[in-house]
Amino acid sequence: MVMNFICVGCNEKYPIESHKWKCECGGLLNFEYEKKSINFTKTSTSRNHSLWKYIDALPFEEEDVWQDITMGEGDTPLIKLHENLYAKAEYYMPTLSFKDRGVAVLIAMAKKLGIDRVVADSSGNAGSSIAAYGARAGIQCEIFVAESTSDKKIKQIEAHGAIIHKVPGSREDVANAAIAMVEDTNLFYASHIYNPLFWEGTKTYVYETYEQLDGQLPEAFIIPVGNGTLLLGAYIAFQELLENGQIDKMPKILAVQATNCAPIQKAFSDGKEVVDFVENTGTLAEGIAIAAPARGAEILKAVRATDGDIISISDDAIVTARKELALKGFYVEITSAVNYAAYLSFIEKYPELKDQKVVLPLCGAGIKSN
Secondary structure (H helix, E strand, O other): OOEEEEEOOOOOEEEHHHOOOOOOOOOOEEEEEOOOOOOHHHHOOOOOOOHHHHHHHOOOOOOOOHHHHOOOOOOOOEEEOOOOEEEEOHHHOOOOEOHHHHHHHHHHHHHHOOOOEEEEEEOOHHHHHHHHHHHHHOOEEEEEEEOOOOHHHHHHHHHOOOEEEEEOOOHHHHHHHHHHHHHHHOOEEOOOOOOOHHHHHHOHHHHHHHHHOOOOOOOEEEEEOOOOHHHHHHHHHHHHHHHOOOOOOOOEEEEEEEOOEOHHHHHHHOOOOOOOOOOOOOOOOHHHOOOOOOOHHHHHHHHHHOOOEEEEEOHHHHHHHHHHHHOOOOOEOHHHHHHHHHHHHHHHHOHHHHHOOEEEEOOEEHHHOO
8 A cells, every 4th residue: 555645735756664753845734645535334333333344444454553443432422312312422531531542543553663762742642542552553652742831631641551751831832842852753643633544533534424414424523623624624524425425515614613712713713824922811712722823724724625614612601501411411521512612602693503513522531630
């Protein structure tokens, strides 16, 4: 299987073995390889209850290293919240967040390439996931986090044997510190932002939804956006399903950010094609508090391609939504509650959504929040 990274700017290609995390021109990298159409009749009856039942559309063979890495990630339940609103309970994952989808693929590929040490930066959940899967793969992980990261997430990372680097300052300061180590040591950068292998895992979120809704997608997906790793994976899945004739139009991407750190929402409302950096004035939704999203232009393009929208939600609304979800039986981390708050806001803006199928993710478990 031929696999290449390809620059989104100059189209330069690099073999996957190059371990590149950005192009020589400074551009970001996407990922390309030959994919097969998924046989959903086959996957719906598979005894493999993980995202790996979609192996035909993943960059691995049936018999491959992923079998030694997987912890059963994927196949999360789709639960009805209201008449036409469904919640996909991503906190059922091994490390209690949706990040396991992307990390399982990323770390499996690192193992296949013979990597024994990786660097990553995270607001918490990705770090926990990389540490867990790295431990399973026998890969030493250097995880950079902000000093303000939830103590519970830091303890989870430590439990898996990762080396933690606490960085004072913003999420961008954390990323810069990790990148500095990568450039100094030439270690593999297991970034859920820069390494597009991550989205090969997160796209399975859409495959599962398609299967769970009996071969159709909802009219809209509500997706939280910080660095956009779930959104970009979803958009890739939309394109693949459309190309294979399994859907005839893309669902709308209805994205949401926290009001106190919403650079992508601002760029979208201003009609811009690039995202200007903003100051993070402080939000409880730490998982999406990204003031300088590296993939901002790609996120804007994906939302517009689906005729979607982006809104921002206040911390007060997020806290209220978290309480309401708990009273419905769902105890989610604070960042996850932004999705339900977004739904309540979107149906005011677009009343027709009440009569359309909408899916939102419950990205992380409540015990992850302080």
